[in-house]
Amino acid sequence: MITIIGSGFGLYGYLPAVIKSGVVLPLRYKEKLDQMPQAKQVADLVQWVADDQTARAMADTAIIAVPPEYQPKILDEILVLPNIQRIALEKPLAPTPDIALAMMEKLERSGKQFRIDYIFRFTDWGEKLLAMPPDQKLNIEWQFMAHHFAHQLNNWRRYSETGGGAVRFYGIHFIALLAEMGYTEVISSETDKKSSRWKATFTGPHLPDCHLLVDTKATNNKFTVKAGDTVLAEQESVFVSTDPNFDVRVPVVAKFYASFADEPPKWYRAAILLWKNIECATPAAIR
Numbered sequence: 001m002i003t004i005i006g007s008g009f010g011l012y013g014y015l016p017a018v019i020k021s022g023v024v025l026p027l028r029y030k031e032k033l034d035q036m037p038q039a040k041q042v043a044d045l046v047q048w049v050a051d052d053q054t055a056r057a058m059a060d061t062a063i064i065a066v067p068p069e070y071q072p073k074i075l076d077e078i079l080v081l082p083n084i085q086r087i088a089l090e091k092p093l094a095p096t097p098d099i100a101l102a103m104m105e106k107l108e109r110s111g112k113q114f115r116i117d118y119i120f121r122f123t124d125w126g127e128k129l130l131a132m133p134p135d136q137k138l139n140i141e142w143q144f145m146a147h148h149f150a151h152q153l154n155n156w157r158r159y160s161e162t163g164g165g166a167v168r169f170y171g172i173h174f175i176a177l178l179a180e181m182g183y184t185e186v187i188s189s190e191t192d193k194k195s196s197r198w199k200a201t202f203t204g205p206h207l208p209d210c211h212l213l214v215d216t217k218a219t220n221n222k223f224t225v226k227a228g229d230t231v232l233a234e235q236e237s238v239f240v241s242t243d244p245n246f247d248v249r250v251p252v253v254a255k256f257y258a259s260f261a262d263e264p265p266k267w268y269r270a271a272i273l274l275w276k277n278i279e280c281a282t283p284a285a286i287r
Contacts, residue, residue, distance in 0.1 A: 003055040005074055006065030007032045012039040014063050016246045017253035019045050024059055026052045038247050061086040067156045068095045068163030072103055079110050086113040086260055092172045095163040097276035104269055115259055116268055118176035122255035124240070125225050125233035126177060134181060136228030138210035140174060142238060143218035149196070165195030167278065171214045175278065178202055178210060179271035186281040200278065
C-alpha cells in the first residue's frame with residue numbers, strides 16, 4: 001500500500017501513476033483532489049482515512065512530493081517508521097547539494113529502498129540517449145515559458161534559494177542524466193541574475209563534450225537533443241502527451257515507480273556531486 005505526502009504534483013502526477021498498486025490518503029486531500037480535472041477520476045479508488053498518521057501507518061511505501069525545503073524534515077519523519085520499506089522522493093532532494101548529500105547519507109544508512117524522481121531517463125528520447133555509444137558530441141536545448149513566469153506566480157519554483165530556478169529545479173534532470181552517463185567535469189556554467197536561463201558545457205573520462213541550454217523564460221517552445229548528426233528529439237516539449245485525461249508526465253512517473261523492481265541506481269550520489277561542481281563553477285547568481 002502506498003501513501004503520498006504532498007497535495008500538488010503528488011495528487012495530479014503521482015496518484016494516477018500508482019493508483020493500481022493501492023493508495024491510502026488522509027481525508028484532508030480529498031477536497032483538493034476533487035478540484036483537479038486530471039486526477040479526480042481516480043478519487044474513488046483511493047482508500048481514505050482520517051489523518052496523515054493513519055495513512056502512514058497503513059503503508060509500506062511513501063511517496064514524498066513536497067517542495068525541496070520541506071523534504072528533509074518529511075524524510076526524517078518517514079525514516080523512523082519501520083513499516084515503510086520503500087521511499088520515492090522528488091528532485092531536487094533539497095535546496096542545496098550539501099543538504100542533499102546529507103539526505104543521501106541517511107537514505108543509504110536506513111537500509112530502505114529509495115528512488116529519486118529523475119524522470120527524463122524514462123522518456124523515449126532519454127532511453128535512446130542512455131543506450132547510445134558515448135562517442136558523439138551532445139547538444140541539448142530546452143526552451144519554454146515556465147508556468148510561474150507565464151502566470152506571474154511568486155512561488156518557490158522561481159527562486160534558486162528554495163530549490164527552484166533553471167539549474168536546481170529544471171536542469172537537475174539533465175544533471176542526473178549526464179551523471180548516469182559518466183560526466184563529471186564542468187567546463188563552463190553560467191546563469192542570468194534571475195536564474196531563469198542556464199548554459200553549460202560538460203565533459204568526463206573518455207566522453208565528448210556536452211553543451212546544454214535550459215531557458216525557462218523563452219517565447220517559443222523548443223526541445224532538441226542531438227548526438228553528433230543524430231537527432232534524438234526535436235519537439236515542442238520534453239514530454240509528449242499520450243492521454244489528455246491525465247498530466248503529460250503520468251506515464252513516465254509510472255515507469256519511474258516501476259523501477260523499484262530494478263537494481264538500485266548507483267549514480268545518485270554522482271548526480272549530487274556533479275550538481276555541487278556546477279554550483280561551484282557558476283557565478284554567484286544561483287547561490
